[in-house]
Amino acid sequence: MAQVTLRRVSKSYDQHVQAVKGIDLEIADEEFVVLVGPSGCGKTTTLRMIAGLEEITGGEITIAGEVVNDVPPRDRDIAMVFQNYALYPHMTVFDNMAFGLKLRKFAKDEIRRRVDEAARILDIGELLARKPKALSGGQRQRVAMGRAIVRHPKVFLFDEPLSNLDAKLRVQMRTEIKKVHQTVRTTTVYVTHDQVEAMTLADRVVVMNRGVIEQVGPPQELYHSPATRFVAGFIGSPAMNFIPCRIQGRGNELTLRLADNLSFPLPPDRTQRYGANTDREMLLGLRPEHLTELKDQAKPNVVRLDSRLDVTEPMGMEILVHFRINGTAVCGRVDPSVRAMAGEILPMSADLNHMHLIDPETDRVI
Amino acid sequence: MADGTTTVSAPALRGFAPPARRSSLRRFAQRRSTTAVLMCLPLICLIAGLVVYPFFYSIWLSLLNRAMTRFIALFNYRYLLRSDTFQLVIFQSCFFAITAVFFKALIGFILAHVMHNISGKDQKLWRGVLLVPWVIPPALSTLGWWWMISGDYSAINWLLEQVGMHPVAWLASTWWARIWVVAVNVWYGTPFFMIMYLATLKSVPDQLYEAAAIDGATWLQKIRYISLPMLRNIISITVLFSLIVTFANFDIVENLTAGAPANTTHVFATYAFQLGIQSGNIPLGAAVSLFIFPILAIFSVFILRGVGRRAQEGI
Amino acid sequence: MSGAAATAGTFAPRRRRSSIKNERRWALWGSYIALVVFAIGFLIPPYFELITSLKTSQEIGSGKSPWFVHHLYLGNFIEIIRNPQFQTFFLNTVKVTILVVIVTLVIAILAAYSLARMRFFGSTAFATGVFLTYLVPESLLFIPLFKVLSFLHLINSTWCLALIWPTLSVPFCTWIMIGYFSSIPKELDEAAMIDGASHLQMLWKIFIPVAMPGIIAATIFAFTVCWGDFLYPLAYLFTAKQMVLTSGIVSNLIHGDVLDWGHIMAANILASLPPVLIYAFLMDYYIAGLTAGATKG
Numbered sequence: 020m021a022q023v024t025l026r027r028v029s030k031s032y033d034q035h036v037q038a039v040k041g042i043d044l045e046i047a048d049e050e051f052v053v054l055v056g057p058s059g060c061g062k063t064t065t066l067r068m069i070a071g072l073e074e075i076t077g078g079e080i081t082i083a084g085e086v087v088n089d090v091p092p093r094d095r096d097i098a099m100v101f102q103n104y105a106l107y108p109h110m111t112v113f114d115n116m117a118f119g120l121k122l123r124k125f126a127k128d129e130i131r132r133r134v135d136e137a138a139r140i141l142d143i144g145e146l147l148a149r150k151p152k153a154l155s156g157g158q159r160q161r162v163a164m165g166r167a168i169v170r171h172p173k174v175f176l177f178d179e180p181l182s183n184l185d186a187k188l189r190v191q192m193r194t195e196i197k198k199v200h201q202t203v204r205t206t207t208v209y210v211t212h213d214q215v216e217a218m219t220l221a222d223r224v225v226v227m228n229r230g231v232i233e234q235v236g237p238p239q240e241l242y243h244s245p246a247t248r249f250v251a252g253f254i255g256s257p258a259m260n261f262i263p264c265r266i267q268g269r270g271n272e273l274t275l276r277l278a279d280n281l282s283f284p285l286p287p288d289r290t291q292r293y294g295a296n297t298d299r300e301m302l303l304g305l306r307p308e309h310l311t312e313l314k315d316q317a318k319p320n321v322v323r324l325d326s327r328l329d330v331t332e333p334m335g336m337e338i339l340v341h342f343r344i345n346g347t348a349v350c351g352r353v354d355p356s357v358r359a360m361a362g363e364i365l366p367m368s369a370d371l372n373h374m375h376l377i378d379p380e381t382d383r384v385i
Numbered sequence: 386m387a388d389g390t391t392t393v394s395a396p397a398l399r400g401f402a403p404p405a406r407r408s409s410l411r412r413f414a415q416r417r418s419t420t421a422v423l424m425c426l427p428l429i430c431l432i433a434g435l436v437v438y439p440f441f442y443s444i445w446l447s448l449l450n451r452a453m454t455r456f457i458a459l460f461n462y463r464y465l466l467r468s469d470t471f472q473l474v475i476f477q478s479c480f481f482a483i484t485a486v487f488f489k490a491l492i493g494f495i496l497a498h499v500m501h502n503i504s505g506k507d508q509k510l511w512r513g514v515l516l517v518p519w520v521i522p523p524a525l526s527t528l529g530w531w532w533m534i535s536g537d538y539s540a541i542n543w544l545l546e547q548v549g550m551h552p553v554a555w556l557a558s559t560w561w562a563r564i565w566v567v568a569v570n571v572w573y574g575t576p577f578f579m580i581m582y583l584a585t586l587k588s589v590p591d592q593l594y595e596a597a598a599i600d601g602a603t604w605l606q607k608i609r610y611i612s613l614p615m616l617r618n619i620i621s622i623t624v625l626f627s628l629i630v631t632f633a634n635f636d637i638v639e640n641l642t643a644g645a646p647a648n649t650t651h652v653f654a655t656y657a658f659q660l661g662i663q664s665g666n667i668p669l670g671a672a673v674s675l676f677i678f679p680i681l682a683i684f685s686v687f688i689l690r691g692v693g694r695r696a697q698e699g700i
Numbered sequence: 701m702s703g704a705a706a707t708a709g710t711f712a713p714r715r716r717r718s719s720i721k722n723e724r725r726w727a728l729w730g731s732y733i734a735l736v737v738f739a740i741g742f743l744i745p746p747y748f749e750l751i752t753s754l755k756t757s758q759e760i761g762s763g764k765s766p767w768f769v770h771h772l773y774l775g776n777f778i779e780i781i782r783n784p785q786f787q788t789f790f791l792n793t794v795k796v797t798i799l800v801v802i803v804t805l806v807i808a809i810l811a812a813y814s815l816a817r818m819r820f821f822g823s824t825a826f827a828t829g830v831f832l833t834y835l836v837p838e839s840l841l842f843i844p845l846f847k848v849l850s851f852l853h854l855i856n857s858t859w860c861l862a863l864i865w866p867t868l869s870v871p872f873c874t875w876i877m878i879g880y881f882s883s884i885p886k887e888l889d890e891a892a893m894i895d896g897a898s899h900l901q902m903l904w905k906i907f908i909p910v911a912m913p914g915i916i917a918a919t920i921f922a923f924t925v926c927w928g929d930f931l932y933p934l935a936y937l938f939t940a941k942q943m944v945l946t947s948g949i950v951s952n953l954i955h956g957d958v959l960d961w962g963h964i965m966a967a968n969i970l971a972s973l974p975p976v977l978i979y980a981f982l983m984d985y986y987i988a989g990l991t992a993g994a995t996k997g
Contacts, residue, residue: 070890070894071894072890072893072894091893092890092893092894093893093894093895093896093897097894098894099890099891099894101887101890101891102887103885103887105885105887105888105890105891107888107891107892107906107910108910109909109910109912118892118895118905119894119895119896122895122896122897122901123896166891166895170895417818417899418818418819418820418821419820420814420818420899421814421818421819421820421823422814422820424810424811424813424814424818425810425811425814425815425820425823425826427806427807427810427811428807428808428810428811428830428870428874429826431807431866431867431870432829432830432833432867432871435841435845435848435863435864435866435867436833436836436841436867438848439841439844439845439848440836440840440841440844442844442847442848443840443841443843443844446843446844446847492738495734496734496735496738499730499731499734499735499738500731500735502727502728502731503728503731503732503735509983511735511739512983512987513980513983514739514742514743515735515738515739515742516979516983516987517742517743517746517976518742518745518746520924520972520975520976520979521746521928521972521975521976522924522927522928522929522930522946522971522972522975523928523930524928524930524946524947524950525928525945525946525949525968525971525972526745526746526749526968526972528949528950528964528965528968529745529746529748529749529752529965529968530745532748532749532752532961532964532965533744533745533748538763539766540748540766540767543765543766543767544767572741572742572745575742576742580987580991581991584987584991604727626835629835629837630837632837633837633838633839633840634839635838635839635930635931636930636931639930639931639934640930640950653839654837654839654931657839657842657843658839658842658931658934658935661842661843661846662842662843662846662935667843667846667847670843671843671844674839674840674841674842674843675840677837677839677840678840681835681836681837681840684835685832685835688835689828689831689832692831
């Protein structure tokens with residue numbers, strides 16, 4: 020078991036394209052860290068640099084305290100699960116899992132023992148004699164994980180391992196991966212573009228964008244207090260609404276102005292934080308779950324906002340409603356018991372206790 | 386940096402020098418490319434020693450006199466271009482290659498469509514049957530053809546007599562002989578075109594034909610507006626490739642007519658063989674076979690372009 | 701009235717459907733008729749060889765229809781199999797062909813792996829060069845090669861073919877192997893790399909087994925090209941002891957006095973049999989290799 024450290028690690032191709040721009044990250048022993056971000060954000064490149072499949076342009080990577088910049092992948096003592104599984108098509112499941120051990124000249128019975136152990140953890144004991152062609156997507160996924168487990172490596176690396184599975188299987192395998200990690204407790208770096216996967220699996224999530232780390236933190240922290248506009252918009256589905264606004268007033272009497280005839284008093288606990296940003300174009304960030312139908316009993320800092328609905332999308336447990344605030348398209352979630360019809364005006368409310376204020380010049384959350 | 390963990394350690398790391406072990410990686414890369422070259426070495430030797438060197442040697446040889454003792458510059462070429470026989474050879478090579486490739490491509494195109502119409506299991510059987518001419522070594526199958534058509538009592542002439550016609554001395558008449566070498570070459574080469582076109586046709590999505598059918602296209606219009614454009618690239622590759630191969634053909638012509646009658650069916654390869662090997666005039670033979678080179682050079686450029694485009698499109 | 705409307709409503713579509721069905725049926729019938737016609741045309745020469753080989757020389761010389769066998773006679777085959785010259789040709793062909801196939805595979809696989817995965821300075825240009833070599837016809841180089849071989853004292857020795865046949869087989873085999881190797885996902889070598897495989901282990905334990913269909917196609921190609929080659933043996937081999945099947949049958953059996961067309965056709969069929977059999981059993985690989993040549997970049 021080991022910790023992994025990245026110190027100002029960067030990667031550039033042809034001296035022009037910088038895929039990773041000097042990132043710092045410390046991954047503790049036994050930790051499950053998920054790198055998440057849109058495609059091209061550098062997350063896969065980062066993972067491949069940890070694996071040793073890509074050379075490092077600058078900075079330093081250590082695994083268990085040892086600098087591994089120049090260490091070839093086979094000597095880094097890592098195991099990797101690939102997006103397309105990369106199972107050897109001509110070998111049986113057993114041989115696929117045993118291959119790495121055979122190359123390392125493990126004794127036959129030790130190989131047998133380790134493969135059986137992994138097969139038991141992953142429940143693929145009956146598949147050992149089969150070839151990958153005869154396996155379903157989920158089974159291949161398990162074998163790919165088994166190949167990683169038998170090695171007892173210092174670090175597991177996952178490169179979007181679930182993106183080739185259908186939605187239902189993906190949820191199931193997600194749980195499976197989490198269970199495996201709880202069993203073997205190996206330090207894990209996991210790359211995905213799916214924020215739900217990131218949130219559900221990670222001890223800590225690393226949100227990346229354009230080659231830099233936007234924010235690192237436990238899933239709940241990223242959700243409740245995003246540091247940047249990117250993180251605020253990336254985490255959560257449907258995405259957070261961003262509405263142009265202005266803070267007006269002095270001292271403790273600040274108001275949030277969305278339009279000429281639409282302004283609300285700010286929650287008192289926020290006045291301190293926002294006091295320096297009065298009379299500037301700002302963005303109000305509000306998640307759809309905080310834009311909901313008007314409830315009977317009034318709560319502090321929940322303001323009324325009657326709206327004409329453009330589109331409604333019944334989802335079963337809720338209805339997504341799309342409407343406009345001063346011309347900006349926004350999305351809210353209302354209870355299915357509400358009669359929400361497109362074209363009609365629905366009394367809505369905005370919960371300002373959960374508002375975020377973003378400076379559009381720096382894209383930071385204040 | 387926005388995150389807590391990283392900013393904490395970042396200031397402490399300012400001025401941290403990247404490890405000075407870059408050189409060992411570069412050495413690793415160098416060793417890797419040395420291995421790569423070593424693995425290619427047998428192939429490099431083969432091509433250099435038995436293709437590139439003989440080619441330049443051939444040019445040198447063609448500039449020597451018959452006894453290979455004296456440098457006579459372009460005299461051999463001048464002699465050839467002024468000789469009536471060689472002018473016939475040039476004409477026949479072009480006629481042979483162009484007509485044979487035209488019919489091979491045309492029949493191959495038709496057969497590919499016909500095969501595409503029938504169902505998968507039958508297709509495999511018919512494909513096997515129609516591929517037979519291409520699998521028999523042409524030098525041997527041409528012998529069978531020769532036996533079938535040559536002489537007054539040949540099997541073809543027997544058929545003519547049955548319908549009351551006079552036997553024809555096929556291979557003794559210039560144009561009949563020319564037609565027969567083309568026919569045998571078409572018989573031998575058509576399956577190749579059929580297979581190539583059939584493979585490409587299979588990669589054309591059926592929806593295109595279905596959409597065309599809904600738009601009201603007749604079968605001829607489907608071929609004109611869908612098959613032909615989709616197959617255009619592979620048609621040009623196969624036609625150019627086959628032009629080179631047919632231009633340089635030896636086996637069929639040698640075994641069917643060996644240039645007879647009166648050198649009118651000689652192509653470059655058979656004429657070079659006659660001059661260079663049978664008559665022992667190596668420089669003149671080398672000069673004759675070098676006439677194949679311009680066609681090879683020009684067409685291979687276009688083939689490369691076509692193959693490159695094909696790889697890009699992924700069809 | 702409602703009944704009439706219903707009939708009209710159902711009738712019109714049915715007529716249209718049946719016309720599409722008809723069209724399909726006609727296309728299918730037309731296709732089969734065309735196939736039968738072409739198949740007959742394509743198979744006439746082999747058929748004619750076969751019936752000739754099954755006749756006595758008396759029957760061949762008689763005025764009876766040459767298109768049918770009147771008295772089945774297997775003597776031609778028995779005699780040609782017992783003919784020592786034919787045996788020599790066959791053995792010579794088998795031993796040189798097998799040698800060249802092995803040499804071809806070794807050279808082509810090593811080079812293809814290097815060109816598909818490792819890369820070095822000028823490797824892409826070299827790969828293009830390999831493809832160009834494949835386009836070079838043998839009739840362009842047989843005269844200078846005659847001089848080269850006489851310099852090496854290999855003229856009129858069967859082994860000269862072992863030296864020059866690879867120029868016909870290796871370029872195309874390398875080319876299709878590059879295609880097959882490139883189609884192996886890169887993650888597979890990365891997985892093997894992490895598993896601890898060296899380049900040689902990767903080639904031997906991953907690439908060769910995974911690209912087996914390509915190797916089979918390359919083997920078939922190399923085999924058929926060598927087995928059927930005519931110009932080189934005809935140009936460089938003079939005495940019957942050194943000859944291979946193609947040149948031997950054409951230049952020796954025809955000009956020998958004892959043999960007639962029944963024997964020649966029997967020899968012809970026996971000589972054509974190995975490639976025909978290989979292709980009959982491995983047609984799919986054969987065709988995959990054939991089409992790969994022009995499709996894989």
